[in-house]
Amino acid sequence: MSRLNVKLGDLSLKNPVIAASGTFGYGEELENFFPVESLGAVATKGLSLKPREGNPMPRIVETPSGMINAIGLQNVGIEAFIEKKLPYLESKQVVVIANIFGNTLEEYVEIARCLQPTSVPAIELNISCPNVKAGGMEFGNDPVQAARVTEAVRSVFNRHLMVKLSPNVTSLPKVACAVADAGADSLSLINTITAMAINTKTRKPMIANGVGGLSGPAIRPIAVRMVAEVYRSVKIPIVGIGGIGELNDALEFFIAGAQAIQIGTATFVEPNAAHQLVKDLDSYLKESGINHLKELVGTLKWPS
Amino acid sequence: MKDTLSQIVYHRSIGNDYYRIGLKTGWASFQPGQFAMLQVPGDGGVLLRRPFSLARQEGEVSEILYKAVGRGTRNLVKLQPGVPLKILGPLGHGFSSSEVSGPRVAVAGGYGIAPFWEWSLQLAKLGHRLQIFYGARTKTDLLYLDELRDAGAEVQCSTEDGSAGFRGLVTDLLREQFPNGKVGRVYSCGPWGLLQAVGQWCESHSIPAELSVEEAMGCGTGVCLGCVVQNRAGKYFRACKEGPVFLAEQLKLN
Numbered sequence A: 001m002s003r004l005n006v007k008l009g010d011l012s013l014k015n016p017v018i019a020a021s022g023t024f025g026y027g028e029e030l031e032n033f034f035p036v037e038s039l040g041a042v043a044t045k046g047l048s049l050k051p052r053e054g055n056p057m058p059r060i061v062e063t064p065s066g067m068i069n070a071i072g073l074q075n076v077g078i079e080a081f082i083e084k085k086l087p088y089l090e091s092k093q094v095v096v097i098a099n100i101f102g103n104t105l106e107e108y109v110e111i112a113r114c115l116q117p118t119s120v121p122a123i124e125l126n127i128s129c130p131n132v133k134a135g136g137m138e139f140g141n142d143p144v145q146a147a148r149v150t151e152a153v154r155s156v157f158n159r160h161l162m163v164k165l166s167p168n169v170t171s172l173p174k175v176a177c178a179v180a181d182a183g184a185d186s187l188s189l190i191n192t193i194t195a196m197a198i199n200t201k202t203r204k205p206m207i208a209n210g211v212g213g214l215s216g217p218a219i220r221p222i223a224v225r226m227v228a229e230v231y232r233s234v235k236i237p238i239v240g241i242g243g244i245g246e247l248n249d250a251l252e253f254f255i256a257g258a259q260a261i262q263i264g265t266a267t268f269v270e271p272n273a274a275h276q277l278v279k280d281l282d283s284y285l286k287e288s289g290i291n292h293l294k295e296l297v298g299t300l301k302w303p304s
Numbered sequence B: 001m002k003d004t005l006s007q008i009v010y011h012r013s014i015g016n017d018y019y020r021i022g023l024k025t026g027w028a029s030f031q032p033g034q035f036a037m038l039q040v041p042g043d044g045g046v047l048l049r050r051p052f053s054l055a056r057q058e059g060e061v062s063e064i065l066y067k068a069v070g071r072g073t074r075n076l077v078k079l080q081p082g083v084p085l086k087i088l089g090p091l092g093h094g095f096s097s098s099e100v101s102g103p104r105v106a107v108a109g110g111y112g113i114a115p116f117w118e119w120s121l122q123l124a125k126l127g128h129r130l131q132i133f134y135g136a137r138t139k140t141d142l143l144y145l146d147e148l149r150d151a152g153a154e155v156q157c158s159t160e161d162g163s164a165g166f167r168g169l170v171t172d173l174l175r176e177q178f179p180n181g182k183v184g185r186v187y188s189c190g191p192w193g194l195l196q197a198v199g200q201w202c203e204s205h206s207i208p209a210e211l212s213v214e215e216a217m218g219c220g221t222g223v224c225l226g227c228v229v230q231n232r233a234g235k236y237f238r239a240c241k242e243g244p245v246f247l248a249e250q251l252k253l254n
């Protein structure tokens, strides 16, 4: 399937389909359904410096064509990941993208430092997290903060650095440019959109945390628009995320400018979704007489 | 665990918004207490699959007993035999087949009766009789009574309004039957309030108990972390993977 291979800067993937963070565990959970190494890469559940138990229940609620989650970034912590989870992924020889987050800039740096001596070829920096030292505002909300954390991680990790952008900002292209200038090798977008659903009988939010992140087909049009806008503003590769389930969804993102895509919520509905998409993409290119996926990337015809 | 494109073999109303649906899955068997994630029609923006206990495996057909309560299940009601439906299962851990000294007792509430049909049959094959205590709001919420008796189980019912069996809560019926708590093992499935009461009663008599919990589920395969329950040390476990059946002592019951 050489028509599907991608190079995100220095990171080579055999195909453009990546399992999205928080929707694929640590890569072992779905081994009954398909070989994990058939994917371009796997983004791990968000990893923090110390293990986290996450939020109280209820943590998820379905909304029209989507779902809201506030899992609270439950994870085993960077140390246990490297010791207990990474060996499985290494044995499968799949490209691992370690998704990391912190509550302070120092935490991000410390986690990246832990990853530097491992085999992990890429970090995905989740900047949709509140910066406790800056009054709890999301790092990803402010181009200056976003650039600062990117630069800091860049200085301790010398392989691929992907920065995952939060859609909950006024101008995504501004954050994208700041992060690119600060040394990011690629950008992934979008993370979930902050949302709320209310139980009208109890007048309480449907999830314990109050607000959560919306994902699934409901956010796809917003994500496509954001990818198209960011593509016009930066030069580094873009990985598209948001409500992708099947072939046509993925094509929208490639046309908008993404070189690779991630599959999240769709895996909950169809455990096989990402694997199926690899096959469908290949057949599509073959049948359409397209020699390589890159011929499709960024071919959007904007209205003049 | 696999994802099967099944076909609806039968689908009938048994009154009061309850339905029995038979799906040709070709699955060999399951451990009672295990469940499946069933695709429901997408109209109205329904996205996720819905979790249901597996009630029975007969030949190639798996049965689910469900109540139409919301968007997804109301869409499901409309489907006729012959329609293909994806079903992912059997998932999670069911009731254990460990050795037991003393009566094996099941305590069910509402559609929580579902796993005990197959469980009665499997235990009967091993020469054991399941004593079922079954509570519901009213007479028409008591389901599978004939099936359970045919499966060799002994069934005692309670209803909140007294329209059938003991009037009151099923846990009161249980206390009345076993004042000294001389029970070998308890299996329970139903609303959280019931599981709490059963778990606490069992604890007070040092009876080992297995409780099947019901939590909202995103994936059923262990990847979303949306379905967790807490143990007594405050640590979270996935209902879809480590559960849905847990030992009572593993759960924070209050």
Ligand SMILES: Cc1cc2nc3c(=O)[nH]c(=O)nc-3n(C[C@H](O)[C@H](O)[C@H](O)COP(=O)(O)OP(=O)(O)OC[C@H]3O[C@@H](n4cnc5c(N)ncnc54)[C@H](O)[C@@H]3O)c2cc1C
Residues within 6 Å of the ligand: A061, A062, B035, B048, B049, B050, B051, B052, B053, B054, B065, B066, B067, B068, B069, B070, B071, B072, B073, B074, B111, B114, B213, B214, B215, B216, B217, B244
């Ligand atoms: C392990 C397990 C076994 C179950 N077994 C049965 C069974 O045998 N028979 C039966 O009738 N029901 C069973 N349920 C409950 C059943 O899953 C819900 O009634 C069903 O999902 C409701 O879907 P809906 O679209 O009609 O409701 P909606 O309220 O529209 O659903 C919205 C969302 O909330 C979730 N949800 C709503 N109610 C529940 C609930 N009570 N438990 C978990 N998630 C819920 C849905 O899955 C969906 O994602 C079981 C649940 C679990 C977790």
Ligand SMILES: Cc1cc2nc3c(=O)[nH]c(=O)nc-3n(C[C@H](O)[C@H](O)[C@H](O)COP(=O)(O)O)c2cc1C
Residues within 6 Å of the ligand: A020, A021, A022, A023, A045, A046, A047, A069, A071, A073, A099, A126, A164, A190, A191, A192, A214, A215, A216, A217, A219, A241, A242, A243, A244, A262, A263, A264, A265, A266, B224, B225
């Ligand atoms: C249950 C759940 C957990 C998630 N956890 C993380 C996480 O730990 N880190 C992260 O960067 N994104 C996380 N995400 C966001 C996804 O990776 C993805 O960006 C988002 O869901 C949009 O894609 P989708 O519509 O395909 O799901 C999570 C999403 C869901 C639904």
Ligand code: FES
Residues within 6 Å of the ligand: B216, B217, B218, B219, B220, B221, B222, B223, B224, B225, B226, B227, B228, B238, B239, B240, B241
């Ligand atoms: S339902 Fe997704 S982890 Fe249990």
